[in-house]
Amino acid sequence: MDTYDEDVTIREVGLRDGLQSIGRVLATEHKLAWLRAAHAAGLREIEVGSFVPARLLPQLADTAELVAFAKTLPGLTVSVLVPNLKGAERALASGADLMLLPLSVSHAHSLANLRKTPDEVIGEIAAIRAARDAAGSSCLIEVGLSTAFGCTIQGRVEPDEVVRLLRAALAAGAERIGLADTVGYADPRAVQELFERCLAVAGDKLTCGHFHDTRGLGIANVVAAWQAGVRRFDACLAGIGGCPHAPGASGNVATEDLAYLFASMGVPTGLDFAALIALRERVAEWLAGETLHGAVWRAGLPKTMLTAT
Amino acid sequence: MDTYDEDVTIREVGLRDGLQSIGRVLATEHKLAWLRAAHAAGLREIEVGSFVPARLLPQLADTAELVAFAKTLPGLTVSVLVPNLKGAERALASGADLMLLPLSVSHAHSLANLRKTPDEVIGEIAAIRAARDAAGSSCLIEVGLSTAFGCTIQGRVEPDEVVRLLRAALAAGAERIGLADTVGYADPRAVQELFERCLAVAGDKLTCGHFHDTRGLGIANVVAAWQAGVRRFDACLAGIGGCPHAPGASGNVATEDLAYLFASMGVPTGLDFAALIALRERVAEWLAGETLHGAVWRAGLPKTMLTAT
Numbered sequence: 001m002d003t004y005d006e007d008v009t010i011r012e013v014g015l016r017d018g019l020q021s022i023g024r025v026l027a028t029e030h031k032l033a034w035l036r037a038a039h040a041a042g043l044r045e046i047e048v049g050s051f052v053p054a055r056l057l058p059q060l061a062d063t064a065e066l067v068a069f070a071k072t073l074p075g076l077t078v079s080v081l082v083p084n085l086k087g088a089e090r091a092l093a094s095g096a097d098l099m100l101l102p103l104s105v106s107h108a109h110s111l112a113n114l115r116k117t118p119d120e121v122i123g124e125i126a127a128i129r130a131a132r133d134a135a136g137s138s139c140l141i142e143v144g145l146s147t148a149f150g151c152t153i154q155g156r157v158e159p160d161e162v163v164r165l166l167r168a169a170l171a172a173g174a175e176r177i178g179l180a181d182t183v184g185y186a187d188p189r190a191v192q193e194l195f196e197r198c199l200a201v202a203g204d205k206l207t208c209g210h211f212h213d214t215r216g217l218g219i220a221n222v223v224a225a226w227q228a229g230v231r232r233f234d235a236c237l238a239g240i241g242g243c244p245h246a247p248g249a250s251g252n253v254a255t256e257d258l259a260y261l262f263a264s265m266g267v268p269t270g271l272d273f274a275a276l277i278a279l280r281e282r283v284a285e286w287l288a289g290e291t292l293h294g295a296v297w298r299a300g301l302p303k304t305m306l307t308a309t
Numbered sequence: 310m311d312t313y314d315e316d317v318t319i320r321e322v323g324l325r326d327g328l329q330s331i332g333r334v335l336a337t338e339h340k341l342a343w344l345r346a347a348h349a350a351g352l353r354e355i356e357v358g359s360f361v362p363a364r365l366l367p368q369l370a371d372t373a374e375l376v377a378f379a380k381t382l383p384g385l386t387v388s389v390l391v392p393n394l395k396g397a398e399r400a401l402a403s404g405a406d407l408m409l410l411p412l413s414v415s416h417a418h419s420l421a422n423l424r425k426t427p428d429e430v431i432g433e434i435a436a437i438r439a440a441r442d443a444a445g446s447s448c449l450i451e452v453g454l455s456t457a458f459g460c461t462i463q464g465r466v467e468p469d470e471v472v473r474l475l476r477a478a479l480a481a482g483a484e485r486i487g488l489a490d491t492v493g494y495a496d497p498r499a500v501q502e503l504f505e506r507c508l509a510v511a512g513d514k515l516t517c518g519h520f521h522d523t524r525g526l527g528i529a530n531v532v533a534a535w536q537a538g539v540r541r542f543d544a545c546l547a548g549i550g551g552c553p554h555a556p557g558a559s560g561n562v563a564t565e566d567l568a569y570l571f572a573s574m575g576v577p578t579g580l581d582f583a584a585l586i587a588l589r590e591r592v593a594e595w596l597a598g599e600t601l602h603g604a605v606w607r608a609g610l611p612k613t614m615l616t617a618t
Contacts, residue, residue, distance in 0.1 A: 156613045185611040189575065190574075213604070214604075215605040216563075216570075216604025217573075219528065220528045220531075223533070249607045257524075295523075295524050295525025295526075296525055299523045304465045
């Protein structure tokens with residue numbers, strides 16, 4: 001731990017990972033307000049939705065409209081999730097800056113989630129890369145290796161398989177890679193060991209850690225990945241994004257908790273804590289009745305940080 | 310992180326730190342059942358109460374009876390909190406194995422909590438050491454440096470002052486030292502830096518980390534202290550022990566979450582996770598209506614750990 005002055009980027013994924021796990025459909029006007037306030041709070045990467053069929057995820061049917069608005073916010077990297085070539089074509093047409101392609105390392109989860117084996121998804125990534133290049137687009141292709149630390153369906157996921165698919169994703173044209181603990185199975189040791197192995201293969205193309213807080217280790221796992229050299233993390237305001245296999249458990253690590261963690265350690269994130277907490281309050285109103293998570297919003301900042309700013 | 314095979318000890322402090330922060334008085338029979346079940350779950354250090362005047366903390370008035378019972382449990386180190394010489398005399402008479410003496414590094418907190426300055430408390434520690442030696446007792450003297458990472462009254466606490474009082478406590482006769490983040494102000498960087506400084510002074514006499522999870526960083530702080538070399542941690546079942554200055558915030562790190570953390574990392578604690586969860590359920594019944602905390606009890610162990618045992 002000796003690189004406290006290096007910037008850390010937090011990508012807000014609440015509008016995608018968070019809202020897709022909540023049954024109700026949040027009105028587009030609220031999503032636009034969320035985007036505006038998140039940008040004003042200093043967030044410079046936001047995943048605004050998914051290009052999936054609206055019949056599967058009606059919560060995210062307005063993704064193209066959100067991309068269009070997000071593109072007007074200065075300095076913002078606009079990220080969308082894309083499950084296949086058809087979705088990638090919509091993403092390219094929308095003008096998004098980055099496509100996130102999920103690649104489940106768990107064979108069983110891959111079949112359940114995308115009805116494709118991991119190796120079939122690798123083929124799709126290659127097709128998406130070819131389409132992106134043919135379109136002359138600068139939209140970045142990021143592959144998120146999901147269930148990298150284990151799977152609620154298949155159980156154990158072998159690190160060797162993570163590395164094999166990481167190599168295959170890079171060969172297929174991925175420009176960025178993230179490792180995701182989709183179901184909250186990771187611990188700091190597993191995070192350190194897997195990120196170190198994958199960083200040795202992917203170098204600076206491995207840029208993102210995505211952690212769920214299902215069993216309370218989310219923040220500790222972020223710290224372990226940060227210690228391994230990761231400088232970019234996904235998070236959701238209010239810790240939404242619950243796992244259907246763990247009723248009542250937390251979802252993603254909470255954006256405001258990560259902002260507090262890094263601020264307390266003196267690591268720059270560019271985030272305005274008070275603005276994030278104010279936005280959290282609005283999100284809590286919009287999602288009234290849903291179970292929210294996160295810790296620091298209850299207690300507030302320590303006196304030491306209040307007097308320092 | 311490369312000493313995963315070294316044992317870690319978790320000291321259950323719910324019967325003291327937890328119950329003192331809850332208004333209701335838990336019946337002695339329930340406390341005895343708690344002790345019995347905690348021991349059966351593998352806990353080998355338990356803080357059973359405080360020797361403070363019963364008019365101040367009626368919740369802990371049965372401490373002597375609990376010590377007497379706890380002494381019958383094989384292999385158990387029976388710990389009690391002692392605020393002054395009078396309490397120490399009661400602890401020595403009770404036959405407890407270890408006295409924990411709190412020493413607030415924050416001048417303001419020390420006055421509010423014990424009506425003594427930190428240096429006056431150092432004088433009391435010396436008197437307690439003399440009384441222990443005169444009694445021919447083998448009861449260990451542990452000093453807990455509380456508010457070591459900041460204070461809700463005074464704000465910032467200087468690491469230099471932590472080190473000064475650490476040296477003074479050792480000179481006054483403390484045989485063990487712990488650092489406590491009493492109000493949940495610590496972060497992994499602060500933990501690493503302060504523990505490293507204090508370990509350089511106290512060596513293997515610095516044996517304990519005590520973390521509150523007020524702002525969600527409790528588990529990450531435990532990991533940071535563990536990385537610095539600490540192998541013994543305080544925790545409360547169900548994360549009780551709330552801070553009166555942070556309504557609704559968590560208390561101590563939850564015993565069952567620490568048990569899960571270390572088990573997942575392959576670090577031996579000797580704890581039976583299922584037995585801890587079963588005890589947590591009983592505690593939740595006894596304390597029905599109180600706000601409990603902790604994360605892993607909701608989601609349960611990962612499938613990977615269930616099939617491994």
